[in-house]
Amino acid sequence: xxxxxxxxxxxxxxxxxxxxxxxxxxxxxxxxxxxxxxxxxxxxxxxxxxxxxxxxxxxxxxxxxxxxxxxxxxxxxxxxxxxxxxxxxxxxxxxxxxxxxxxxxxxxxxxxxxxxxxxxxxxxxxxxxxxxxxxxxxxxxxxxxxxxxxxxxxxxxxxxxxxxxxxxxxxxxxxxxxxxxxxxxxxxxxxxxxxxxxxxxxxxxxxxxxxxxxxxxxxxxxxxxxxxxxxxxxxxxxxxxxxxxxxxxxxxxxxxxxxxxxxxxxxxxxxxxxxxxxxxxxxxxxxxxxxxxxxxxxxxxxxxxxxxxxxxxxxxxxxxxxxxxxxxxxxxxxxxxxxxxxxxxxxxxxxxxxxxxxxxxxxxxxxxxxxxxxxxxxxxxxxxxxxxxxxxxxxxxxxxxxxxxxxxxxxxxxxxxxxxxxxxxxxxxxxxxxxxxxxxxxxxxxxxxxxxxxxxxxxxxxxxxxxxxxxxxxxxxxxxxxxxxxxxxxxxxxxxxxxxxxxxxxxxxxxxxxxxxxxxxxxxxxxxxxxxxxx
Numbered sequence: 001x002x003x004x005x006x007x008x009x010x011x012x013x014x015x016x017x018x019x020x021x022x023x024x025x026x027x028x029x030x031x032x033x034x035x036x037x038x039x040x041x042x043x044x045x046x047x048x049x050x051x052x053x054x055x056x057x058x059x060x061x062x063x064x065x066x067x068x069x070x071x072x073x074x075x076x077x078x079x080x081x082x083x084x085x086x087x088x089x090x091x092x093x094x095x096x097x098x099x100x101x102x103x104x105x106x107x108x109x110x111x112x113x114x115x116x117x118x119x120x121x122x123x124x125x126x127x128x129x130x131x132x133x134x135x136x137x138x139x140x141x142x143x144x145x146x147x148x149x150x151x152x153x154x155x156x157x158x159x160x161x162x163x164x165x166x167x168x169x170x171x172x173x174x175x176x177x178x179x180x181x182x183x184x185x186x187x188x189x190x191x192x193x194x195x196x197x198x199x200x201x202x203x204x205x206x207x208x209x210x211x212x213x214x215x216x217x218x219x220x221x222x223x224x225x226x227x228x229x230x231x232x233x234x235x236x237x238x239x240x241x242x243x244x245x246x247x248x249x250x251x252x253x254x255x256x257x258x259x260x261x262x263x264x265x266x267x268x269x270x271x272x273x274x275x276x277x278x279x280x281x282x283x284x285x286x287x288x289x290x291x292x293x294x295x296x297x298x299x300x301x302x303x304x305x306x307x308x309x310x311x312x313x314x315x316x317x318x319x320x321x322x323x324x325x326x327x328x329x330x331x332x333x334x335x336x337x338x339x340x341x342x343x344x345x346x347x348x349x350x351x352x353x354x355x356x357x358x359x360x361x362x363x364x365x366x367x368x369x370x371x372x373x374x375x376x377x378x379x380x381x382x383x384x385x386x387x388x389x390x391x392x393x394x395x396x397x398x399x400x401x402x403x404x405x406x407x408x409x410x411x412x413x414x415x416x417x418x419x420x421x422x423x424x425x426x427x428x429x430x431x432x433x434x435x436x437x438x439x440x441x442x443x444x445x446x447x448x449x450x451x452x453x454x455x456x457x458x459x460x461x462x463x464x465x466x467x468x469x470x471x472x473x474x475x476x477x478x479x480x481x482x483x484x485x486x487x488x489x490x491x492x493x494x495x496x497x498x499x500x501x502x503x504x505x506x507x508x509x510x511x512x513x514x515x516x517x518x519x520x521x522x523x524x525x526x527x528x529x530x531x532x533x534x535x
Contacts, residue, residue, distance in 0.1 A: 004103070010077045010159050011103045018235060020070065021105040025244020026429040027251065029101040031189045031377050032076055033440050035156040036088045038284040039447055039484035041292075042152055045185045045197030045460075045494070046141045046477040050467070052171060052179025053208055059112040061207035063228045065200075066110070067237050071191045071375045072164070072200075073229050074104045074241070078157035085157075094441040099434050104191070106238060107162060110229040117165040117186065126152060131170050139172050139182070141477055143296035146504060150294065150481045153285060154188040163190040189377060194460040194478055195358045196375045198494065201473055202463060203374075208471035242372040249362045251380070251426030253419055261423055264385075272350040272385055273342060274453040275488050279510030282450050282484040292483055294490070294506040295515050297522040301529075303500040309533040316402040317409065323493065324355060324459045325408035327503070329401060330532060331455065331491060334525040336391035340517065344388075351388050352454035354487065355412060356381035359422065380422045382415040385454075401532055447484045452508055455489035456482060462495045475499040482508060 002023070004011045015021035024032060034040035053061075066073040078084035079093075079102060087093050117123050126148065133145045154163055164187035168180040185197050231238075253261065283291035301309070313321050332351070335341055342348060359380035363370050386408075393401050415421040428439060458480060465472040478494035490506040505522050512518050529535070 003100075006079055007077050007103050010081070011105055015105055019240025020231075020235065020238065021103055022241055022244075023103055024076070024101040025246040026101070026434070027246050027379070027425060028104070028191065028244055028377055029439065030425060030428060030443075031191075032102065032156060033443050034483065035188045035190060036078070036085075037440055037444050038286070039282075039444070040189060041150060041285055041481045041483055042154060042186050042188055043194060043197070043478070043480035044146070044149055044187075045194070045201065046475075046479070047183050047185070047201040047473055048475040048499075049181050049183075049205065049208075050472050050474050051470075052181045053471070054179055055112065057208060057211055058168075058180070058204075059226055059228060060211060061204050062112065062115060064207055065203055066229055067234065068239055069375045070106050070238050070241055073106050073110060073162060073238075074191055075107050075159055075162055076157050076190060077103045077105055077159060081157060081159065088440065094438050094444075097434070097436055097438050104241070106231060106235075106241075107160060107229060108231045109160075109227070110162070111226045112228055113226060114161050115164075115166050115228065117167045120165070123152070123165075127167070130167065134169050134182070139170070141182075141298070143298050143504075146296040146298070146477075146479050147294070149184060149186065150296070150479070150506075151285070152186060154186060156188060156190065163188050164192060191376055193358070193377050193379045194356070194458055194480070194492075194494075195360070195378075197478065198460050198463050198476060199374045201476065202465075205465070205469075205471045205473050209469050212470045239372075242369075242376070245359060245363075245373060245376060245378045246429060248364075248369075248373075249359055249422075251359075251422045252429050252431075253423045253426050257419055257423065258427075261427065267350065268352050268385055268453075271347055272352050272453050273348050273388065274451045275508070275511050276451065277510035280452050280488065280508050282448055282452065282486055284448065284484065290509075292481065293509045294481065295509060295518045296479070297505045297519060298477070299503040299505065299522065299526050301501040301503075303497065305533075305535055306495060306501045308535060309501075309529070312533045313405070316398070317406045321405065321409045322459075323495075323501075324457065325405050325412065326532075327459070327491065327493060327529070328353065328355070328408050328457055329404045330528045331457070331489075331525060332386070332391040332404075333393050333401065334521065334528045336388070336393075337528070338521050338524060340512065342388055349388055350385035351391075352383065352385040354381055354383040354424075354454070354456045356456070356458050357421075361416070362422075380425065382412055382420055383424050384411055384420075395531065398532065447486060450486050452482075452486050452488040452511070454487055455491060456480070456485065456487045457491045457493075459493040462497065464497050467498060473498065475502070477502045477504055479504040479506070482506070 011021050080087045167184035169182035356379050359378050460478050476494045478492045488508050488511045492504040495501040507518050
């Protein structure tokens with residue numbers, strides 16, 4: 001029997017027994033900490049379908065999706081609700097460890113308007129700006145649109161709403177009734193990651209096909225009310241929560257690896273590139289400040305150009321090398337060529353890069369089990385520093401460039417085997433940390449009021465679509481805010497076989513002189529990709 005004192009009436013033993021409530025795992029709690037300490041806003045996935053869908057079909061598809069994957073219908077039940085925000089910032093809470101994490105549960109009742117941000121009163125002002133910007137930009141996603149959505153916060157601990165919302169962007173042609181083609185999945189990262197965001201639209205497109213092809217099976221549900229989940233009526237149809245991924249995969253590092261980790265951390269702190277502007281210091285999010293604000297810039301590569309890039313990588317490195325190390329190398333070379341960032345001082349010889357990726361690869365090779373973890377904050381990743389001097393590659397020195405790409409690819413692959421892929425998040429899960437430290441306080445002290453440095457590079461991969469189907473994804477864009485994570489730059493990559501690759505680039509304001517200098521760098525990066533991929 002779980003101890004649920006302080007969580008009632010939202011958490012009951014009956015919910016736990018049904019598999020519709022449980023305590024968060026260590027990794028889930030990490031993202032909860034980022035949110036309850038106001039250190040993170042959101043990540044987003046933008047999707048364009050080949051044709052519009054009605055609200056009724058969207059409601060039905062969401063209902064089918066949330067019943068199968070209830071992590072999409074979960075909320076976190078905090079301590080001392082509804083006074084939890086004050087409690088989590090109090091010395092009473094921050095002054096002692098809490099080895100047992102808060103609970104998650106399936107929300108009792110969800111209507112489609114609880115999921116769609118468009119008409120939610122608390123987002124009315126920003127939604128008006130988002131809609132106007134999208135129309136102004138000829139119904140296309142731009143860096144300016146992303147900058148409007150980046151500060152949007154999905155509150156933690158609302159028993160009636162989940163940790164994500166869907167923005168339905170306006171269309172240019174409604175054919176006399178409301179349909180949507182362009183969507184934005186916005187989440188606070190609790191119970192979700194970039195791969196989850198791409199799965200979300202892949203699964204929706206498949207469900208829209210199913211509904212259209214077998215419409216008679218769903219006619220009755222299509223004309224019913226706007227209910228997506230009514231737990232009392234639907235609980236027998238709702239799948240159980242999977243166990244936390246940290247119960248399936250051991251993130252915790254061996255104690256023998258800790259000296260190397262702490263030495264590396266020391267080097268990151270004292271010998272790597274750091275920003276110097278006061279405006280780049282990490283801070284908590286606040287509605288009244290411009291904390292952690294960034295400039296965004298979108299790059300697009302059509303399908304044929306992506307095929308050329310991939311072919312060049314396979315030719316110059318090997319068939320197993322992916323896009324990510326190539327993009328990483330081009331980014332580094334462009335930064336060096338910009339010649340306005342690095343001071344070249346004796347205490348600035350490294351540049352650190354985090355590359356998140358899915359930890360699902362470490363799950364047992366069981367199709368049903370892996371499917372249960374399609375959705376969730378199931379991430380790992382490498383975090384290494386590289387010599388700035390190695391980025392100095394003159395135009396035409398292809399051999400040196402491709403050696404760099406191969407080296408980055410090897411580093412990433414080795415991180416799967418040597419434990420580096422999980423150690424950054426795993427060290428917070430060690431028993432002597434969890435039992436003796438308040439994780440909120442530990443992370444806030446580590447992340448806040450710090451100068452930034454380095455980059456986070458995320459690639460959610462290639463999404464394959466069958467264009468002969470009634471519905472398919474035409475385009476995807478992935479974007480993520482650095483928040484109070486101590487990175488100055490962000491590169492977010494997402495591709496489809498239909499419309500090619502998009503890279504959302506971001507920089508925290510103050511890292512470079514102004515927006516103009518940032519856009520000049522983005523164009524230089526684009527040219528660098530073209531140079532080495534022979535575009």
